Amino acid sequence: MPALPLARGYSALKKGFTLTELLVVIAIISILAAIIFPVFSSVRENARRTTCASNLNQIYVAFETYRLDYGGQAPPALFGYVLGQGNSCAVQAPNMDQLPNNEFLRHYLKNSAIFQCPNNPTNDRGLLGTAVYPAGHALAGQTVREDPFDNSSPVKCFYQANSYDTGRRLDTSQLELRYTLFWSNEALNGVENQLNGGTTTYGLGYYDPPVGGKPSDTPRQLGYRKKEPSAVITWCTHHRKFTNSQVNKGKDDLVLFASGNVARFDSATLTDNPYNRRP
Numbered sequence: 077m078p079a080l081p082l083a084r085g086y087s088a089l090k091k092g093f094t095l096t097e098l099l100v101v102i103a104i105i106s107i108l109a110a111i112i113f114p115v116f117s118s119v120r121e122n123a124r125r126t127t128c129a130s131n132l133n134q135i136y137v138a139f140e141t142y143r144l145d146y147g148g149q150a151p152p153a154l155f156g157y158v159l160g161q162g163n164s165c166a167v168q169a170p171n172m173d174q175l176p177n178n179e180f181l182r183h184y185l186k187n188s189a190i191f192q193c194p195n196n197p198t199n200d201r202g203l204l205g206t207a208v209y210p211a212g213h214a215l216a217g218q219t220v221r222e223d224p225f226d227n228s229s230p231v232k233c234f235y236q237a238n239s240y241d242t243g244r245r246l247d248t249s250q251l252e253l254r255y256t257l258f259w260s261n262e263a264l265n266g267v268e269n270q271l272n273g274g275t276t277t278y279g280l281g282y283y284d285p286p287v288g289g290k291p292s293d294t295p296r297q298l299g300y301r302k303k304e305p306s307a308v309i310t311w312c313t314h315h316r317k318f319t320n321s322q323v324n325k326g327k328d329d330l331v332l333f334a335s336g337n338v339a340r341f342d343s344a345t346l347t348d349n350p351y352n353r354r355p
Contacts, residue, residue: 121315124194125330128239128312131190132332135240138184139309140336148301151180154241154255154310155191157232158204159222165233171202172235193239195314204233207242207251212349214261214283220253225287240332243313246321254310257299258282259351267352268294296351298334305335308351316343323347 135154142151156179158169172188182188188201209215215224223229234242234251245252260268260281269276279292282299289300296307311331317324327340337355346353 125315128193128195128315128330129338131193132240132310132312132330132338133336134185134190135181136309136332136336136338138181141184142181143303148303150257150298152257153180155182155188155235155238156180157234157241160204160206160231160233162228163206163219163231165204165206165231167204167233169202169204169233169235172237173201191235191240192237193312193314196237196239198236201235201237203236205236205242205249205251206231207234207253208245209256210245210252210254210350211347212264212351213253213256213259214264214281239312239314240310243311246318246323252313254312254350255298256351258297260294260297264349264352265292265294267349268296271352271354303334305333306354307334308332308353309334311341311346311350313343313346 139151139154143149155172156175158167160167172191175182175188177183177186185191192198192201207220209218209220211217218224220232220234221227221229222232236242236249236251241253241255242251243254244250260278261283262280265278265281268278276294277292278294280290281293282289282297284290293300295302296304298307298309309332311329313329315328315330317326317328323343325342325344328343329341329346331339331341331346331350331353333339333355335355339355341353
């Protein structure tokens with residue numbers, strides 16, 4: 077009996093792909109993956125940035141509530157810190173989640189997770205570290221201490237999971253101060269005057285001798301009770317991108333202002349004079 081015509085077709089189907097066809101399919105899949113994976117990564121990063129902005133908004137509400145409760149005075153820290161032993165932060169400290177909620181903004185924000193950016197790589201919520209003052213602060217590069225003018229004073233130890241009192245310095249694990257009550261000196265006030273187009277004549281600042289508030293100082297500092305909406309409360313640097321330890325340009329930093337506004341700023345620019353930024 078002659079073979080059915082379908083048998084010949086079935087035999088042809090069993091041959092499968094040729095090598096050329098297989099390579100074409102692999103190439104198409106590779107191209108699609110190259111297109112889709114960055115999109116997924118961007119979507120995830122945007123979601124983490126949105127969560128970070130939400131954290132900052134909640135911190136602002138707590139910050140304003142604290143000020144109302146304390147006659148316009150800003151808190152010494154957002155989440156808080158513990159004092160080290162001399163120059164060491166190798167001290168016994170409770171986990172962030174175990175601290176009592178009766179200090180600083182913890183009294184108003186019961187969930188300590190609000191103080192941690194989703195991009196913060198620190199998983200150990202009990203890990204402490206020292207911090208230095210950032211560029212744009214009158215004490216830039218110095219270690220943050222209980223008494224900034226006494227090198228024998230104990231260092232302030234910040235929780236590394238706390239993303240808004242401090243943040244990472246460049247792409248290292250070293251912490252850098254973010255939230256501060258005062259940051260000015262005469263040179264930084266000169267930058268303020270330039271940014272204001274010469275409409276202000278700020279002179280000696282808080283950290284110029286004698287240290288303390290001065291009539292010639294910029295009011296854009298949280299330590300002064302008169303609220304300046306353009307004053308910087310804090311900013312998050314955990315969304316930055318780096319190339320060879322250098323900060324890439326791009327609006328990857330989130331800045332919280334005393335107006336309650338959360339704005340995105342170029343990371344490379346913010347490393348120089350963060351407290352001089354405007355909403």
